[in-house]
Amino acid sequence: MDSAVFLIEFGAVVLALGLLGRFAVRLRFSPVPLYLLAGLLFGAGGIVPLGGSEEFIEVGAEIGVVLLLLMLGLEYTAGDLVGHLKTHAPAGGVDFLLNAVPGAAAALLLGWGPVAAVVLAGVTWVSSSGVIAKVLGDLGRLGNRESPVILSILVLEDLAMALYLPILTAVLAGSGWLAGGLTLAIALAAVGTVLLVAVRYGRVISRFVSSDDPEKLLLVVLGTTLLVAGVAQQLQVSAAVGAFLVGIALSGEVAENTHHLLMPLRDLFAAVFFVFFGLNTDPSTIPSVLLPAVVLAALTALTKVGTGYWAARRSGIAERGRWRAGGALVARGEFSIVIAGLAVSAGAVDPSLGPMATAYVLLLVVLGPLAARFTEPIARQCVLWRGKEYPGAAPGRRPLAPRPVEPEPTPATSD
Numbered sequence: 363m364d365s366a367v368f369l370i371e372f373g374a375v376v377l378a379l380g381l382l383g384r385f386a387v388r389l390r391f392s393p394v395p396l397y398l399l400a401g402l403l404f405g406a407g408g409i410v411p412l413g414g415s416e417e418f419i420e421v422g423a424e425i426g427v428v429l430l431l432l433m434l435g436l437e438y439t440a441g442d443l444v445g446h447l448k449t450h451a452p453a454g455g456v457d458f459l460l461n462a463v464p465g466a467a468a469a470l471l472l473g474w475g476p477v478a479a480v481v482l483a484g485v486t487w488v489s490s491s492g493v494i495a496k497v498l499g500d501l502g503r504l505g506n507r508e509s510p511v512i513l514s515i516l517v518l519e520d521l522a523m524a525l526y527l528p529i530l531t532a533v534l535a536g537s538g539w540l541a542g543g544l545t546l547a548i549a550l551a552a553v554g555t556v557l558l559v560a561v562r563y564g565r566v567i568s569r570f571v572s573s574d575d576p577e578k579l580l581l582v583v584l585g586t587t588l589l590v591a592g593v594a595q596q597l598q599v600s601a602a603v604g605a606f607l608v609g610i611a612l613s614g615e616v617a618e619n620t621h622h623l624l625m626p627l628r629d630l631f632a633a634v635f636f637v638f639f640g641l642n643t644d645p646s647t648i649p650s651v652l653l654p655a656v657v658l659a660a661l662t663a664l665t666k667v668g669t670g671y672w673a674a675r676r677s678g679i680a681e682r683g684r685w686r687a688g689g690a691l692v693a694r695g696e697f698s699i700v701i702a703g704l705a706v707s708a709g710a711v712d713p714s715l716g717p718m719a720t721a722y723v724l725l726l727v728v729l730g731p732l733a734a735r736f737t738e739p740i741a742r743q744c745v746l747w748r749g750k751e752y753p754g755a756a757p758g759r760r761p762l763a764p765r766p767v768e769p770e771p772t773p774a775t776s777d
């Protein structure tokens with residue numbers, strides 16, 4: 363590989379990502395769809411196909427997935443995960459049924475087979491934690507009563523991924539029932555062990571990793587994460603799960619400092635990952651799957667709204683908060699692309715699944731912030747159009763009592 367060509371190509375890609383990120387910030391929406399579009403532009407069948415730097419971008423994409431999951435694990439403590447699992451498990455079950463089943467059914471209806479059904483179920487199931495957290499912050503809703511319900515569903519989805527990804531890895535590898543069951547057993551044992559150790563000895567682990575020198579802390583955490591991710595992948599458990607478990611094991615000040623140190627690296631390599639997924643998708647294949655992607659996006663947007671509404675209602679949230687919770691969950695993003703990327707790189711599914719996932723995520727990562735903003739006002743207008751009173755339309759105010767009608771004065775009579 364010509365080093366000059368590599369530097370020129372990779373530098374152009376990173377510069378383009380930086381400019382696209384700035385553009386997304388000005389428009390106040392997630393840069394993920396722009397990164398995917400950049401990958402389509404630079405990939406095979408695009409306008410400017412890459413040559414010398416594609417191999418490095420592939421490695422960078424793998425690191426991007428590991429860092430995405432590590433940072434996600436750092437957001438939670440083991441106690442948080444256990445608490446959410448006990449309290450909101452029914453909402454997690456409803457979320458799975460309403461959103462994973464349509465994806466699996468779509469794959470079967472398209473004739474892609476059971477392996478693609480497992481993949482597309484994960485793509486349509488998991489909401490984008492990053493996009494949703496940013497949207498809630500932008501709308502000033504982090505303190506709303508429905509926000510803990512939204513975050514609980516996201517936590518359950520992330521925890522479920524620690525079990526789903528090993529199953530997916532075994533399915534994509536064509537493992538039999540015995541090998542698949544062994545992989546799942548290893549994953550369950552790993553998740554359970556890490557949660558137990560993190561709950562009881564989290565402070566000890568964090569104290570061991572902790573360092574006052576940011577450079578040493580960065581090297582120790584990053585090295586440990588890559589090592590554990592590699593071992594996990596060697597055991598067919600998934601590198602992403604290994605990274606997620608490392609993040610959970612760290613807590614307190616160490617987790618906070620690590621989060622700040624790794625955030626720029628995470629942003630860089632995560633952007634490279636989205637570009638790499640786009641590189642592997644031929645833009646000319648998207649029109650053929652655009653209609654199914656639009657139908658599936660519309661259907662699973664509605665099912666996510668239903669999921670949030672049901673979960674918020676179960677938690678005693680008022681009508682307005684239920685609709686806001688549902689609208690906030692619509693966005694799909696990084697996890698959906700991770701799942702589709704694993705399937706595409708394994709070559710075990712129909713080639714159309716990659717373009718389908720790209721179009722699906724592009725649609726919902728743009729629609730998600732709009733749904734979060736406008737689902738509740740639209741629901742209110744629909745109720746008013748039907749001539750009914752919208753619950754909580756004017757919280758804290760009582761309807762005005764009708765003004766008493768004073769009796770008319772009796773006309774005077776003359777003697």
